Amino acid sequence: MTIRQANSYNLVADIGGTNTRIALAQGADVMPATVKRYRNVDFTGLESVIRQYCDDQGHVDPHAACVAVAGPVRDGRAAMTNLDWTIDTDTLARASRSEKVAILNDLQAQGHALGHIAPAHLRQVLTGTSAGPDATKLVIGVGTGFNAAPVFETPRGRIVTASESGHANLPIRTDLELRLCQYVSNAHGFPAVEDVLSGRGLERVYAFLGQEAGEPKEILAQDIMTALADGADARAAEAARIFVRILGTVAGNLSLIQLPFGGVYLAGGVARAFGPYLTQFGFGDAFRDKGRFAGFMSNFPVTIIEDDYAALTGCACQLEALDRQG
Structure with missing residues (x-):
C-alpha cells in the first residue's frame, strides 16, 4: 500500500444515487490510478465512504476536498432525492480531515471542467460562430435526470451557477407533444422536462407511443437504445426521434436565455448514448427552430462531453481556484 504525504493531494468525489466515485488530484489534474468506485448501499453515509477511501489510499490526509452531488446545494448542504445521506461541509471536512472543502451540484462540476477536457473526449454536434475565451458557456446534463448550468468567466475567475432546469x-x-405532456401529467401530476429528457423519460416516451398505438x-x-442500434424496433426509433427533437427545443430555449456564445456542452450518460443519433433525428433543426431568431442560433456550437471523469476534474479545478483565492 502506498503511503502518501499529508496535505500533498486534494480529494474529489462524484456522488450519484447508486455509486460514489472518489479520486485524488494534484492541482486541476485527477490522478487516474486513484479513481475508485463504491456502491452507496454498502455505506451508511458520506463520512464512512470517504474514510474507507482514505484508508484504501494509504491513510491519505488531503489538503482539500470537493464533492459533486446530483441535487441542489444550498448554504453548504446538498439534498439528493435518491440517497438518504447527510452531505454538508461539516461532514465533508470531518470525513476527509481537510482544511478546505466545497460542495458542488454535479452540473456545476461539469462546468468547472470545461477547458480541462481532452479534445478526444469532445464530440461536436453543431458548429457555431467562434467566440473569445471569456464567452459564456452552457452545460446541459442528460442522464438519470436533467439539469443545466451556465458558465461565466469574470475578472475574479470562473463562476458556474446552479439551477434546477429539469423541473x-x-x-x-x-x-403529439401535447398528448405526451398529458400522458406524463396523468402519471406524475406535472409535465416536467426531466420526465421526458432522462433515461426514465425515454422509457416514458416509448410507453406513451405504445398507448397511442393501442399496443x-x-x-x-x-x-430501447439496443433496439435502436439494431434497427429491429420502429417504436424505439420513433421514441428516439421525439426525445431528440424535444432535447433540441429545450437546449435552444436555454441557449436563448443564457446566450452561450462560448458553446453548449451536453453531458451525462444519456447524452453520450444519443451522440450518434442527434443529427439523424433532427437535433439541429429543433435547436434552431426559433422563428426570426433561427439564424441567430448558429452563434451557439454544441458539443458532447464524453469524459466520464469530467465531474471529478471540475471538483479539482474548483479547489485549485479556491487555493488561488487564498
Whole structure:
C-alpha cells in the first residue's frame, strides 16, 4: 500500500444515487490510478465512504476536498432525492480531515471542467460562430435526470451557477407533444422536462407511443437504445426521434436565455448514448427552430462531453481556484 504525504493531494468525489466515485488530484489534474468506485448501499453515509477511501489510499490526509452531488446545494448542504445521506461541509471536512472543502451540484462540476477536457473526449454536434475565451458557456446534463448550468468567466475567475432546469415545464410544439405532456401529467401530476429528457423519460416516451398505438409495452432505456442500434424496433426509433427533437427545443430555449456564445456542452450518460443519433433525428433543426431568431442560433456550437471523469476534474479545478483565492 502506498503511503502518501499529508496535505500533498486534494480529494474529489462524484456522488450519484447508486455509486460514489472518489479520486485524488494534484492541482486541476485527477490522478487516474486513484479513481475508485463504491456502491452507496454498502455505506451508511458520506463520512464512512470517504474514510474507507482514505484508508484504501494509504491513510491519505488531503489538503482539500470537493464533492459533486446530483441535487441542489444550498448554504453548504446538498439534498439528493435518491440517497438518504447527510452531505454538508461539516461532514465533508470531518470525513476527509481537510482544511478546505466545497460542495458542488454535479452540473456545476461539469462546468468547472470545461477547458480541462481532452479534445478526444469532445464530440461536436453543431458548429457555431467562434467566440473569445471569456464567452459564456452552457452545460446541459442528460442522464438519470436533467439539469443545466451556465458558465461565466469574470475578472475574479470562473463562476458556474446552479439551477434546477429539469423541473421546468416541458415545451409543447405539436399535437403529439401535447398528448405526451398529458400522458406524463396523468402519471406524475406535472409535465416536467426531466420526465421526458432522462433515461426514465425515454422509457416514458416509448410507453406513451405504445398507448397511442393501442399496443401497451414498457421496456428499459438501455433496451430501447439496443433496439435502436439494431434497427429491429420502429417504436424505439420513433421514441428516439421525439426525445431528440424535444432535447433540441429545450437546449435552444436555454441557449436563448443564457446566450452561450462560448458553446453548449451536453453531458451525462444519456447524452453520450444519443451522440450518434442527434443529427439523424433532427437535433439541429429543433435547436434552431426559433422563428426570426433561427439564424441567430448558429452563434451557439454544441458539443458532447464524453469524459466520464469530467465531474471529478471540475471538483479539482474548483479547489485549485479556491487555493488561488487564498
